[in-house]
Amino acid sequence: MTERPTTSLAEGAAASWAGRLKAAFARCSSATWIAPKWRSLVPWLLAILPALLVAPEIISKIPMSRDHATHLFKVWHFWTELVPSGRLRGWSPYWVFGFPSDELVPCGGELWVGLFRGLTVGLLPWDRTYAVAFAALMVLECASTFALTRRFFGPTAAVLAAWITFYDNGEMLEGGWTWHTYWGVWPVTLAASLAQLCILKLDEVLVSGRSRDVLGAALLFAGALLTHQLTLVLFAMVTPLLMVDHALRKDRPTALGYAKVVSAVVFGTSLCGFYLIPFLARTDQTMDLGWLHEPLAEVSKRFVEFRTFQKSWAPLQLLGIIGGVWALTRRKPGGVLFAATCAACVFFASDVLVRSLHLERAWPTLVKVEVNRLLLVAKLFWWPLAGFALERLWHAGLRRTRMTSDAGRSTAFGIQLRQLGTRHAGIAAVGLGLGALMVVPGWKHLYDTQLQKAVSGQTDQKYWADYQGVLEWSKRLRDSSTEPYRIAYDTWRGDHLSTAWPVYNGTVMYKFGYTPTQIYNKLPMIATPALLEASSVKYVVSANDLKWPSLEFERKFGSLSVYEFTRYSPNPFRLTGPGQAELLESDAEHLRLRLSGTGNGSRLRLHVGAYPRWEARIDGQPVPTSTVTVDGIEDPFLMEVAAHDGELTLDYVYRAADWIGLFVTWLSIPVFGFVWWLGGRVDWFHEGSAWVQRRAGRLALLSTAVPLAGAIWVASRTEDRRHLLPPDSIFHEDGLHMNLAGVDCKRLAPLDFECGPHRVTAEAVADAVWGVHLCMQAPGAGPLRLSVPVGDAQFIWGAYAVPKKAKGTLGATLAGKSLGHINTRPHVFRRQFVQFDVRDHVDPNAPLLISMGGAPLNCFDFRRVR
Numbered sequence: 001m002t003e004r005p006t007t008s009l010a011e012g013a014a015a016s017w018a019g020r021l022k023a024a025f026a027r028c029s030s031a032t033w034i035a036p037k038w039r040s041l042v043p044w045l046l047a048i049l050p051a052l053l054v055a056p057e058i059i060s061k062i063p064m065s066r067d068h069a070t071h072l073f074k075v076w077h078f079w080t081e082l083v084p085s086g087r088l089r090g091w092s093p094y095w096v097f098g099f100p101s102d103e104l105v106p107c108g109g110e111l112w113v114g115l116f117r118g119l120t121v122g123l124l125p126w127d128r129t130y131a132v133a134f135a136a137l138m139v140l141e142c143a144s145t146f147a148l149t150r151r152f153f154g155p156t157a158a159v160l161a162a163w164i165t166f167y168d169n170g171e172m173l174e175g176g177w178t179w180h181t182y183w184g185v186w187p188v189t190l191a192a193s194l195a196q197l198c199i200l201k202l203d204e205v206l207v208s209g210r211s212r213d214v215l216g217a218a219l220l221f222a223g224a225l226l227t228h229q230l231t232l233v234l235f236a237m238v239t240p241l242l243m244v245d246h247a248l249r250k251d252r253p254t255a256l257g258y259a260k261v262v263s264a265v266v267f268g269t270s271l272c273g274f275y276l277i278p279f280l281a282r283t284d285q286t287m288d289l290g291w292l293h294e295p296l297a298e299v300s301k302r303f304v305e306f307r308t309f310q311k312s313w314a315p316l317q318l319l320g321i322i323g324g325v326w327a328l329t330r331r332k333p334g335g336v337l338f339a340a341t342c343a344a345c346v347f348f349a350s351d352v353l354v355r356s357l358h359l360e361r362a363w364p365t366l367v368k369v370e371v372n373r374l375l376l377v378a379k380l381f382w383w384p385l386a387g388f389a390l391e392r393l394w395h396a397g398l399r400r401t402r403m404t405s406d407a408g409r410s411t412a413f414g415i416q417l418r419q420l421g422t423r424h425a426g427i428a429a430v431g432l433g434l435g436a437l438m439v440v441p442g443w444k445h446l447y448d449t450q451l452q453k454a455v456s457g458q459t460d461q462k463y464w465a466d467y468q469g470v471l472e473w474s475k476r477l478r479d480s481s482t483e484p485y486r487i488a489y490d491t492w493r494g495d496h497l498s499t500a501w502p503v504y505n506g507t508v509m510y511k512f513g514y515t516p517t518q519i520y521n522k523l524p525m526i527a528t529p530a531l532l533e534a535s536s537v538k539y540v541v542s543a544n545d546l547k548w549p550s551l552e553f554e555r556k557f558g559s560l561s562v563y564e565f566t567r568y569s570p571n572p573f574r575l576t577g578p579g580q581a582e583l584l585e586s587d588a589e590h591l592r593l594r595l596s597g598t599g600n601g602s603r604l605r606l607h608v609g610a611y612p613r614w615e616a617r618i619d620g621q622p623v624p625t626s627t628v629t630v631d632g633i634e635d636p637f638l639m640e641v642a643a644h645d646g647e648l649t650l651d652y653v654y655r656a657a658d659w660i661g662l663f664v665t666w667l668s669i670p671v672f673g674f675v676w677w678l679g680g681r682v683d684w685f686h687e688g689s690a691w692v693q694r695r696a697g698r699l700a701l702l703s704t705a706v707p708l709a710g711a712i713w714v715a716s717r718t719e720d721r722r723h724l725l726p727p728d729s730i731f732h733e734d735g736l737h738m739n740l741a742g743v744d745c746k747r748l749a750p751l752d753f754e755c756g757p758h759r760v761t762a763e764a765v766a767d768a769v770w771g772v773h774l775c776m777q778a779p780g781a782g783p784l785r786l787s788v789p790v791g792d793a794q795f796i797w798g799a800y801a802v803p804k805k806a807k808g809t810l811g812a813t814l815a816g817k818s819l820g821h822i823n824t825r826p827h828v829f830r831r832q833f834v835q836f837d838v839r840d841h842v843d844p845n846a847p848l849l850i851s852m853g854g855a856p857l858n859c860f861d862f863r864r865v866r
Contacts (some may be wrong), residue, residue, distance in 0.1 A: 001045075002765055003009070003726065005138050006496040006658070010647065012778065017195065022772055025286050026376040036151055039699075042153040043146070043150070043159055044143065044544050046147065047142050047143060047145075047146035047158060047159050047162035047163075048139045048142045048143055048146075048160045049162055049262070050142065050162075050166040050167065050258070051135070051138035051141070051166060052139065054135075054138065054175075054438055054453055054455070055138065055139070056210075057137035057455050058131055058134055058135040058138070058455050059128070059131045059132055059135050060129070060131075060457075061455045061456075061457025061458065061459075061460070062127050062128060062131040062457050062458045063105045063130075063131065063134055063181060063184065063455055063456065063457060064127075064456070064457060064458045064460075064461050064464075064497065064500070065181075065182055065183075065184060065460070065461065066182065066184045066494075066496060066516075066771065067183060067184035067496060067516045067553065068130075068134075068184035069184075069496050069498070069499050069500035070184075070496050070499040070500070070515065070516050071109060071130070071184060071186070071187070072126065072127060072500045072503055073094075073110070073129060073499050073500050073502055073503055074081055074102075074110055074131050075109070075110050075114070075126065075344075076100065076102070076126050076502070076503040076662050077092060077094060077101060078101070078107060078110035078114070078501070079110065079114055079117065081094075081102065081588070082102070085588075088102065088107055088274075088591060089101060089102040089103045089107065089265060090102075090103075090277070090558060090588065090652065091588055091589045091611070091613070091650075091652045092588060092848050093508055093588055094508045094509065095499075095509065095510065095511075095515055095518070095523065095532070096352060096510045096523055096524060096535050096609070097522065097524075097535060097607060097608055097609040097637055097638060097858050098513075098522075098588075098608055098609045099522075100444065100520060100611055100613070102275075103231075103275070103278060103279065103282075104279060104282065104285060104286050104518070104519050104520055105518060105519060106226045106227055106228065106275055106279075107275075108187060108190060108191065108194075108224075108226040108227025108228070108740045108779040109186070109187040109190060109227060111226075112133055112190055112227075113129060113130055113133040116129055116132050116133040116136060117625070120132065122682065126197075126503055127458070127500075127503070131512070134186060135195070137180075137186060137189065137190055138550045140190070140193045140707055141145070141166065141189055141192075141193050142162040142163075142165065142166050142167060143162070143166045143179075143193075144193040144194070144196040144197050145162045145193075145196060145323050145380075145383065145384065146158040146159065146161065146162040147196070147197060147200055147386065148196045148197070148200050148380075149161040149162070149384035149387055149388070151200055151203060151334070151383060152282070152332065152333055152334030152335075152337075152338070152384070153332070153334070153387065153388040153391065154388075154391065154392070156391045157384065157387040157388040157390070157391040158384075158387065159330045159387075159489055159686060160386075160387035160390045160391060161383050161384040161386065161387030164316055164352075164383045164386055164387060165379070165383045165694060166659070166725070167450060167451055167453070168309075168312055168316075168379065168383065168553060169310075169311040169449070169450060170309075170310075170311065171309075171310035171373050172309050172310075173290070173291070173311060173370065173373050173375065173376065174309055174373075174375045174376055174379070175188065175189060175375075175376035175379050176309075176311070176312070176379070177374075177453055178311065179631070181453070181456075182456060183453060185226050187227050188228050188373070188376060190227050190228075191224045191225075191227035191230065191231050192224075192228075192231075192234075192376065192377070192380055194220055194223045194224035194227060194231075194622050195220075195224040195231050195235070195238075195380070195430055196380055197238075198220035198221045198223075198224055198235075198268075199219050199238060199242065199690075201213055201216045201217035201220055201259050201264075202239065202242055202244065202264060202265075202335075203246075204217075205217055205257065205260050205261050205264060206242070206243070206246050206253040206257045206258070206260075206572075207253065207257070208259055209253075209254070209256055209257050209260050214260050214263060214264045214267075215264075215801050216802070217261075217264040217265075217268070218265075218267040218268040218270070218271065218672075219268070219271075220262045221235065221264065221265060221267075221269070222268040222269075222271040222272050225268065225269070225276065226275060227274055228389075229279070230369075230370070230373055230376075230377070233369060233371075233374065233377070235265065237341060237344055237345070237377075238337070238341055239261070241256045241336065241337050241340050241341055241344075242337050243258060243261060244336060244337075244340075244611040245333070245334060245335070245336040245340075246755050248336055249333060252591060253457070262556075263672075267668055267672045268521070268667065270667075270668030270672075271464045271665055271668055271669075272665070272796070273660075273661045273662070273663075273665040273668065274658075274661045274662045274664070274665040275661065275662030277476070277660055278655075278657040278658050278661050279665065280393075281657035282612060283365055283368055283519060285520060285522075285611065285612070286366065286368060286369055286519040286553075287519050287521045287523055287769035287770075287771060287831070288368075288767075288772055288773050288774075288831065289367075289368060289370050289519060289770070289771060289772075290367075290369070290370030290371065290372060290373070290770070290771070290772060291350050291370075291372055291766060291770070291771075291772070292351040292354060292372070292764075292766040292772055293350050293351055293371070293372035293375075294350060294351065295350060295351055295352075295355065296347070296350040296351070296352045296356065298350075299346060299347075299349070300855055302753070303346060306318045306321075308346055308378075309375060309382075311394065311449070313446075313450050315388050316383070317382075317386075317463075318839075319385075319386035319389040319390060319647075320342070320382040320383065320385045320386040321390070322385075322389040323338075323384075323385030323386055323387070323388040323389035323392075323560070324338065324339035324342060324343075324385045325339075326388070326392060327339060327385060327388060329800055332388075332853070334445060335650045337381070338381040338384060338385050338494045339381075339385070341377070341378070341380075341381045342378050342382050343444060344380075345374040345375065345377045345378035345379055346374075346375070348371055348374050349371060349372050349373075349374040349375045349378070352372060353366065354366070354367070354764045357718065359714070359718060359722060360655060360719060360724070360764045360774065361717055361719075361723055361724055362713075362714045362717035362718050362723070363714075364724060364774055367764060367773070369590060369674045369724045377756050382590045383445060383861075385852055387672070388513070388627055400579065404634070408807070423718035424862055430556060442559060444452050444666060454591070461495065461497050461561060462493070462495065463495075463543060463558075463559065464497070465558060465699075466557050466558030466559050466560045467498075467557075467560065469499070469557035469558065469560075469817075470501075470541055470557050470560055470562065471501060471504045471505050473505065473555070473557070473562070474487060474501070474505040474507055474539075475504065475505040475507075477507075478505055478506050478507045483535070483570055484508075484536055484570050484586070484751060485507075485536055485538035485539070485568065485570065486507070486508045486509060486510055486535055486536050486537045486538065486570070487501075487507050487508075487509050487510075487537070487538070487539045487540075487541060488510040488511075488512065488527065488532060488535075488537045488539070488541070489501070489509060489510070489511050489512065489514070489540075489541050489542075490512075490527065490540060490541065490542035490543065490544060490546070491513075491542075491543050492513070492543075493512070493513025493514055493525070493828060494513070494514075495609070496511070496515070497702035498511050498541070499511055499515055499516075504826065507827075508753025510527075510532075510535050510537060512525070512526070512527045513525050514830070520609070520611075520636065522609045522610060522611075522637040523609075523637075524637060525829050525830070526825065526829065527569055528630075528631055529548070529550045529636070530630060530631035530632075531630050532565055532567070533565075533567045533569050533629060534569075534572075534574070534607045534630055534631075534638070535607065536568065536569060536570055536572065537565050537568065537722075538564065538565055538568040538609070539554065539562055539563065539564055539565065540562070540563045540564075541560055541562050541563075542560070542561050543559060543560060543561075543562065545561065546561070546563055548563075550566050550567050551563040551564070551565060552564045553849060565599040571583060571607075572586065572591065572606065572607040572608065573604055573605060573606050574603065574604075574605060574607070574778065575594065575595075575597065575598075575603070575604050575606075575607045575643060576601075576602070576603050576605065577598070577600075577601040577602035577603060578597060578599040578601075578602055579595060579596060579597040579598030579599065579602045579643060580595070580596050580643075581593050581594070581595055581604060581643070582596075583595045583680055584647075585677070588652075589652035590649070590651055590652070591606070591608070591649065591650040591651075592633070592649050592650075593647070593648045594646075594647055595618070595643050595644065595645055595646055595647070595648055596645050597645070598643045598645050598758075602641065602643040602644065603626060603632050603640055603641070603642060604641050604643040604648065605638055605639075605640045606638060606639045606640065606641070606650060606652050607638060608638065608639055608650065609637055609638070609639075610627040610636075610637060610638060610639045611627070612655060613652050613653060613654070613655055613658070614650060614651070614652060614653075615647070615650070615651050615652075615653045616639070616641050616650050617648070617649050617651075618641075618643075618644060618646040618647065618648045618649075619646035619647055620646040623641050623642065624641070624642075625639045625640065625641050626639070626640045626641070626794065626795070626865075627639060627640075627795075627797075627835070627865070628640040628795075628835070628837070629835050629837075630636075631822030632820055632822070633812075633819065633822060633834045633835060633836055633837075634822060634832070634833070634834055635833060636795075636797060636833055636834070636835035637833075644782045654766065654840045664736035709845070710743070718847070721749065721750055721751040721752060721761065721762045722750035722751055724751060724762040724774045725751060725762055725774060725775070725861060725863075728863045728865075728866075729861055729862065729863050730788045730796070730862045730863065730864060731751055731762070731776055731784070731861070731862075732750070732751070733788060735788055735789050736786065736788045737786070737787040738753055738755065738760065738784070738785070738787075739755070739784070739787070740755035740756070740760060740779075740781060740782060740783075740785075741755070741756075741758070741781045741782025741784075742760055742782065743755050743756035743758075743781065747749050751776070755778075758778070758779045758781050759779075760776060760777070760778040760784070761776070761777060762774070762775070762776055762777070763775070763776075763777045765777055765801065765858065765859040767801050767830065767859075768833065770830055771801070771830060771831055773799075773801055774861075775799065775800075775801070775859040775860055775861045776859070776860050776861055777857070777858065777859055777860075778857040778860075779857070780854065780857055782853075783851060783852065783853040784851070784852045784853070784856060784857055785850070785851050786848065786849070786850040786851075786852075786862070787847045787848070787849050787850075788847065788848055788850075789844060789845050789846070789847060789850045790814060790838050790841050790843075790844060790845075790846050790847070791844050791850070791864070792844060793838055793864040793866055794837075794838065794839045794866060795835050795836065795837055795838060795839070795851075795865035796812070796835065796836040796838060796862055796863070796864065796865070797833070797834075797835050797862065797863045797864075797865050798833070798834040798835065798836070798850075798857035798860070798861065798863075799831055799832065799833050799834070799860065799861050800808070800824060800831070800832055800834070800852075800855070800858075800859060800860045801830070801831040801832070801858060801859040801860075802825075802826075802827050802855035802859075803827065803855065803856055803858050806854060806855035806858070807823065807824065807854055807855055808823070808824045808852065808854025808855030808856045808857070809821065809822070809823055809824065809851075809852070809853045809854060809856075810822055810834065810850075810851070810853075810856050811851055811852045812836045812848060812849060812851070813844060813848075813849045813852075814836075814838055814841060814847075814848050814849070815841070815846045819836040819837065819838070820834075820836060822834070824854070824856055831859075835865070836850075850851070850862060
């Protein structure tokens with residue numbers, strides 16, 4: 001009689017639970033308990049389940065922290081002000097002196113919320129519609145991650161990747177919950193989700209090449225690009241890597257597949273021409289953005305310590321690395337795409353582009369791109385790799401359990417293992433108990449830091465309850481008055497709640513401090529009586545007790561006080577010199593005045609933000625506009641014209657860049673249709689392939705020579721600083737004399753001066769608050785004095801950025817006459833602008849003397865304005 005192997009009670013229980021778990025997993029995976037037509041939906045539902053669970057909280061609370069308030073305003077303004085007037089972008093007077101709404105930032109976020117405005121048939125108020133759209137974005141984020149991951153790594157890895165993506169905490173500029181839900185920078189997440197779906201479609205184009213896939217990829221490309229400009233960098237990196245990934249596979253795409261991918265990208269870019277071309281043409285109107293990330297050595301250290309991403313669980317970062325290695329070694333389709341994109345994003349997110357390669361000298365616009373946001377792009381591919389690694393580890397564990405079980409049933413070695421397990425069951429139990437003591441207490445911290453997701457809703461915002469009385473009062477006031485007044489809000493500079501108030505009271509506003517989501521560089525951040533008067537402020541709402549002579553207390557709502565500004569002026573202009581000006585007509589993009597009694601020296605200052613699309617005419621004849629300051633020498637944000645009798649009109653018109661962009665967008669549609677119609681009748685891809693094969697050697701040489709020549713050209717420009725500042729900077733001029741701390745300076749090279757033991761040179765200077773500036777930099781060894789002939793300049797424009805907790809002075813004189821002198825503003829106000837008016841000079845050889853001391857020496861530049 002054969003002896004039956006014995007099994008311990010512990011082993012039997014473990015085997016029983018393992019069997020049940022395996023059966024449950026198989027049941028969920030196969031979904032045999034669900035009708036066949038619904039089985040394919042099960043993985044999708046699992047992927048979006050976390051977003052569905054948190055959606056009710058989002059909708060009920062209505063996110064309003066940080067930038068959410070401003071995005072809510074933008075959505076309301078787009079659909080109630082721009083679209084009814086037949087515009088997708090244009091000038092808006094709602095903030096300070098006005099701003100180019102949805103021109104320097106795209107409108108994809110507004111279109112997304114508008115979709116849900118339509119789905120709810122306008123029955124919900126705007127803030128609730130905004131919350132529904134934001135909850136839907138969470139679903140889209142999970143769904144897009146699932147769809148892209150499933151394509152390359154299967155449904156199990158895709159579900160895991162979607163969950164990892166949703167529960168990722170994230171941090172500043174890195175995506176994740178903190179970034180899109182607390183800070184409210186969700187258009188980047190929307191653009192990233194659309195980009196993931198676009199990459200999925202481009203992959204299908206390479207495989208199948210169907211025309212509908214090409215069209216879908218082009219539309220998704222355009223949607224991503226019209227939502228956030230970061231996708232320009234994303235697609236420039238990912239599209240060639242996708243084609244390389246396919247080229248390395250056994251079944252390579254045809255030339256037709258590659259051609260269709262290129263055509264989809266070209267068509268998608270062309271559809272965005274109406275926004276993209278004017279945006280690229282007017283980058284001088286944008287603020288310097290972003291930060292320089294850590295040095296490459298620090299980035300490498302964080303990588304090997306699995307701390308590449310802030311606040312993300314280190315084991316998940318490790319799993320992403322393991323998944324990338326496995327995807328490459330197992331030659332998984334998409335392995336090269338995912339692993340190479342992650343590596344490239346982490347590398348370029350360091351400061352190596354500026355600090356090591358100095359590419360900003362070859363391409364100054366580089367500082368306008370927030371390269372450290374590439375860590376957000378890296379996560380789009382890192383978390384799918386982590387999901388793939390988890391899925392492979394899971395299956396490896398199942399295989400090992402199955403092999404051990406089979407061996408235990410069929411071999412004497414298995415009997416010995418069971419007997420060994422029986423003898424040590426007690427030890428195993430003790431070990432599990434000790435392990436539980438070590439692990440269980442840490443689960444609460446893990447839950448609090450990685451899994452718990454809180455929504456900061458409306459009622460969670462400071463002063464929300466107090467603002468309700470302010471809004472009710474201001475709405476009644478607005479409904480009963482036709483005056484073109486503005487309400488200013490004085491709260492902490494990082495509190496953006498007041499930017500949403502036009503949604504509730506319909507009144508244009510000015511927020512003291514920074515206004516986010518707009519990169520227009522002519523939005524002031526301080527409050528002076530002259531600025532409030534120029535912006536037609538009539539009331540100031542403040543969380544502080546203000547004792548200004550020009551303010552009279554009006555009323556109080558909780559902890560908020562309302563003051564009336566006694567210098568209120570309804571006119572959006574000021575005439576200096578003889579004459580009178582009468583306002584005849586005014587709307588967002590049109591201003592009409594009658595000028596009379598003017599004479600020599602009469603000038604009309606228009607309280608409208610300077611922007612290239614404004615055109616002034618007097619009696620139909622164009623007149624030049626000058627950019628002038630708001631008050632003294634600070635904030636050169638307004639426009640001024642030389643006034644003479646007649647009717648002056650100021651209109652917001654299309655310029656060359658706008659017409660070209662619009663032409664490209666409209667032309668791309670029939671051209672794309674014709675190309676595909678022609679492709680169905682003429683096999684020009686085959687003809688092109690034959691032509692390429694006949695000239696393969698020459699084309700290969702050319703394809704090598706062109707990038708090599710480009711690299712040599714870029715490398716040569718990185719050795720030259722002269723492109724760091726524009727040609728009109730006074731630091732390019734031979735007539736410039738410079739003295740630092742009493743020592744005369746001599747020019748060593750373009751934009752590089754030696755002043756005794758010190759150097760004054762052009763650099764890319766990082767502002768610790770926000771922005772990377774191309775400017776001159778000098779050591780704080782003493783005052784810096786500049787002397788340059790005034791020449792034919794009308795103004796000398798200047799900019800400076802100060803380091804933290806630093807003070808300084810800046811001033812200028814011409815022919816012994818002071819043009820203005822200031823104490824520099826605090827660091828929290830970011831880069832500041834000044835302008836010296838030299839229009840009244842008579843001697844072009846008269847020296848303009850500029851003196852700086854202290855903080856401005858950190859970063860400065862002065863340019864001629866003719």
